[in-house]
Amino acid sequence: MRQIILDTETTGLRVEDGNRILEIAAVEMIDRKLSPADRHLHRYINPGRDSEEGALNVHGLTTEFLADKPKFADIADEFLRFVEGAELIIHNAPFDVGYLNMELGKLGRGPITDYVSGVIDTLKMAKDTFPGKRNSLDALCDRFEIDRSGRTLHGALIDCELLSEVYLALTRGQDSLLIDFASGDAAADAASFSQGRPRKPLVRAAVPAADLAQHEEYLDVLDKSVKGTCLWRELTNPPAEAQ
Structure with a gap:
């Protein structure tokens, strides 16, 4: 250019x-x-x-x-x-x-x-x-x-x-x-994926119950700040008619 x-x-x-x-x-x-x-x-x-x-x-x-x-x-x-x-x-x-x-x-x-x-x-x-x-x-x-x-x-x-x-x-x-894509490693990875290289299965990590409870408390704070249901809860718990 x-x-x-x-x-x-x-x-x-x-x-x-x-x-x-x-x-x-x-x-x-x-x-x-x-x-x-x-x-x-x-x-x-x-x-x-x-x-x-x-x-x-x-x-x-x-x-x-x-x-x-x-x-x-x-x-x-x-x-x-x-x-x-x-x-x-x-x-x-x-x-x-x-x-x-x-x-x-x-x-x-x-x-x-x-x-x-x-x-x-x-x-x-x-x-x-x-x-x-x-x-x-x-x-x-x-x-x-x-x-x-x-x-x-x-x-x-x-x-x-x-x-x-x-x-x-x-x-x-x-x-x-x-720039990153043009670098050797990134370009090689992209090329290998485009050629159908099998990917490793995703690893699902178990979340401790205490962390889940703390997350819910944080979402409660967000609900109050937006005076309704925060977007995260809408996405993870869609209304019954939308399911």
Whole structure:
């Protein structure tokens, strides 16, 4: 699977205020492995306007530095070719997608989703995984013990590199079963079962009467908490009409 970790820096927070993209980075990842640096895309862009003070304090890219850089129109085709057909991974995706759609719209192009297979928002993923906690990129790096000591200002490229590690950490459990299955022992066991290897009979363990009594007492507590019959008792003692 080809995925692109993407980040932009802009002249301000609100696209509705006429702000523009001034830096874009796209880092390629194939089958959860980052491609070499020469397969990444990183461009500074002349936005044609000054940055708002708050944004400038974040990214540090001055109007003078960007004066001789290409316009977005000059790099649009290169960018779209690079991301075409890939799945985008973005932290706070609505922000970057909104800016990309604005820039593409100015060129008479369709939205970014017309060119890619999908968009993953790692901020939403993090909020679902860690509800009620701080889920900024910095906070997630700290939570997953990802080194961000080289990051003094926000930059699209370094943020993409950090986000790639955060994404892999957020999704590591999703492919652990596949990794285990692919290991020699698991794969061999699965193959032998699929070939009809006889299984050993199940062992039925006798439960002491004292343990059964303690279990029933616990179920009584559950019955009171749900103000009825707990699901365990419904499953083990179905009504007569259901039997």
